[in-house]
Amino acid sequence: MEPKDVQMIVDKQLKETADNIERGLVDIKKNMASKTEVLDLIADRTKADKEMLVKTGADVKVVNTGLTEVQESIRTLQKQLKLTSRLSSSHIFEGSKYNGLFSSPQEAKSFALLVTACVLSGTRFSDRAERAVKALSDMGIEPYWLDANGRKVMTGSSQTGGGGLVTVEQIPSIIMLLETYGKFRANAQNMPMGAGQTLQPKIDGLLTVYCPGEGGTTTAADPAIATIALVPKTLIALTKYSMELEDDSLVALGELLAGLFARSFAYYEDLCGFLGDGTSTYFGIKGIVGALMAVNATIANIKSLVVGAGPAYANLTLANFNSVIGTLPEFADDGNAKWYEHRYFYYTVFVALALAAGGVTAAEVIMGAGQRQKLQLGYTVEFTQVMPRVGAASQICALLANLRQGAYLGTRGAIEFAQSSEIYFAESMIGVRGRDRVAINVHGVGDTTKAGPICGLITAAS
Numbered sequence: 001m002e003p004k005d006v007q008m009i010v011d012k013q014l015k016e017t018a019d020n021i022e023r024g025l026v027d028i029k030k031n032m033a034s035k036t037e038v039l040d041l042i043a044d045r046t047k048a049d050k051e052m053l054v055k056t057g058a059d060v061k062v063v064n065t066g067l068t069e070v071q072e073s074i075r076t077l078q079k080q081l082k083l084t085s086r087l088s089s090s091h092i093f094e095g096s097k098y099n100g101l102f103s104s105p106q107e108a109k110s111f112a113l114l115v116t117a118c119v120l121s122g123t124r125f126s127d128r129a130e131r132a133v134k135a136l137s138d139m140g141i142e143p144y145w146l147d148a149n150g151r152k153v154m155t156g157s158s159q160t161g162g163g164g165l166v167t168v169e170q171i172p173s174i175i176m177l178l179e180t181y182g183k184f185r186a187n188a189q190n191m192p193m194g195a196g197q198t199l200q201p202k203i204d205g206l207l208t209v210y211c212p213g214e215g216g217t218t219t220a221a222d223p224a225i226a227t228i229a230l231v232p233k234t235l236i237a238l239t240k241y242s243m244e245l246e247d248d249s250l251v252a253l254g255e256l257l258a259g260l261f262a263r264s265f266a267y268y269e270d271l272c273g274f275l276g277d278g279t280s281t282y283f284g285i286k287g288i289v290g291a292l293m294a295v296n297a298t299i300a301n302i303k304s305l306v307v308g309a310g311p312a313y314a315n316l317t318l319a320n321f322n323s324v325i326g327t328l329p330e331f332a333d334d335g336n337a338k339w340y341e342h343r344y345f346y347y348t349v350f351v352a353l354a355l356a357a358g359g360v361t362a363a364e365v366i367m368g369a370g371q372r373q374k375l376q377l378g379y380t381v382e383f384t385q386v387m388p389r390v391g392a393a394s395q396i397c398a399l400l401a402n403l404r405q406g407a408y409l410g411t412r413g414a415i416e417f418a419q420s421s422e423i424y425f426a427e428s429m430i431g432v433r434g435r436d437r438v439a440i441n442v443h444g445v446g447d448t449t450k451a452g453p454i455c456g457l458i459t460a461a462s
Contacts, residue, residue: 006056013052014344014389017045021347035355042352049348053390100255110139111258115417115432182266183340183384184273184287184440187403191230193412193439198230230410230439233283237264240429261434270386273407273440274340274399288407288454289396291442299394303327304446304455311393311460313345318353321377324400324457332402332444332453339381340399344389349397350376391459398457405453406444412437 024041027033102108117132191198208221239260268283276287286294295302306323309315328337341350374381379400388397401407420431446452 009056010053014049017049018343018347020045021351025351035358039352039355042348042355046348102255102258106139108255108258110136110141113139114141115257181263182269183382184270184403184407185266185409187336187338187382188273188407188409188440189404191408191410191439193230193232193410197232198410198439199227201227226443228408228441228443230408230441232410232412232437232439233285235265235268235283235436235438237261237434238431240424240427240431242429257432265434265436267386269409269438269440270384273409273442274384274386276440285440286442287440288399288401288442288445288456291445292396292454292456295445296448299458299461301448302446303448304451305396305458306455308397308457308459311391311462313349313391313397313459315460316349316353316397316457318357318377320457321350321353321398324398324455325377325379327451327455328400328402329451329453332405334402334405336404337379337400337402337453339376339379340384340387340401341381341397342385342387342389343383345387345397346374346376346381346383393459394461396456396458399454400456401454402444403454406442407454408439408441408443410439410441412439 021038021042024033024038028035028038098105100108102111113132113136117129117136208219210216210218212218237260239257241257272282272285273287275289276282276285277290277293278284278286282290292302292305293299295304299305300307304327306320306327308320309317374383387399388395391397416435418433418435420433423431442454444452444454446454
């Protein structure tokens with residue numbers, strides 16, 4: 001069996017486990033199931049999942065979590081666009097109601113027109129590119145062309161093959177999509193960058209206060225100001241589509257391409273922002289896990305981390321989760337602190353602990369009072385699918401963090417799209433490249449003497 005097939009089987013079964021547990025929790029609230037029955041369900045499902053992982057020999061490295069979904073989306077898009085010349089928009093509408101990713105079908109159409117104008121310029125379909133530019137202009141959107149080096153060209157004429165096209169009006173829509181998919185972008189402090197490198201000051205400490213008394217003196221103290229550097233990395237995504245496109249496919253094309261690029265960029269922002277360790281796997285980016293582990297080689301010395309009761313998920317206790325809350329500094333608890341963990345971890349570890357603890361409020365602690373909000377000991381839970389789902393020793397498995405205070409996501413320039421009609425010439429396909437420049441700096445992980453606004457739970461080394 002191919003590794004990709006094994007990964008798909010693993011992802012499917014683990015998702016089914018989380019879905020079944022969630023339905024069981026709903027049944028508890030409806031008095032259709034007891035806590036004991038749901039606990040038995042959790043035990044049975046996790047046992048079956050462990051047996052499946054052993055049987056398949058599945059690679060459970062965190063870096064692969066969620067990647068199959070993105071790759072499969074790319075393959076699906078390529079097949080859809082290659083096999084048909086007319087993309088149906090019926091799945092985006094129910095009657096006359098629009099249910100797409102954008103705020104309106106006009107926005108979806110304008111995005112598709114933007115891509116069409118870009119990718120068809122300089123080809124034998126350049127007349128259609130000109131019509132797309134005119135259609136954008138009629139909608140009140142004025143695109144501008146970029147040369148091969150990303151510089152604005154002072155002309156409205158079509159570029160030759162390889163040119164790029166961006167439009168300021170589309171940027172909010174794409175950013176909105178990225179925030180829908182990306183947990184790191186949606187919660188970190190966003191910082192627009194006006195240069196290749198941006199330095200951001202950070203006050204890291206307090207002034208010494210004196211009570212000199214009458215006639216006494218006070219010693220001046222320099223504030224402890226650290227400098228946070230934001231150095232942008234260029235993220236590139238490439239896909240392709242067939243040349244046989246017609247005007248009435250534009251809304252569907254906009255939905256497909258916008259969703260694909262947004263999900264792909266957001267996935268890698270999450271991967272690097274949460275798990276980055278500074279290696280090439282994460283494009284040299286050091287994210288939350290990498291920054292925490294870099295504080296000290298001995299995990300017990302890292303004040304922002306609580307070491308669990310053992311090396312396995314089965315060893316973790318509710319007291320461990322409570323200790324993480326106690327570790328979070330008071331200044332960080334301003335309403336923006338959230339738990340960040342994998343959905344499977346939440347349902348198979350924390351939910352099991354909460355139900356086993358008993359009490360009439362256990363279900364409400366988990367589910368929220370009368371709503372489907374996910375809570376964990378009073379804090380909102382953000383399911384972050386790049387976080388670990390399978391236990392290991394010395395593994396940061398859950399985070400309680402105020403990312404607004406502890407992490408920056410710098411954005412440099414506009415999202416750009418470029419085309420090539422040559423790279424896939426033999427397939428009669430056109431390549432579309434998305435380009436975005438971002439910088440990630442995680443600075444709130446504390447040190448060996450005090451915790452920062454980003455805290456976490458780590459399993460014991462042994």
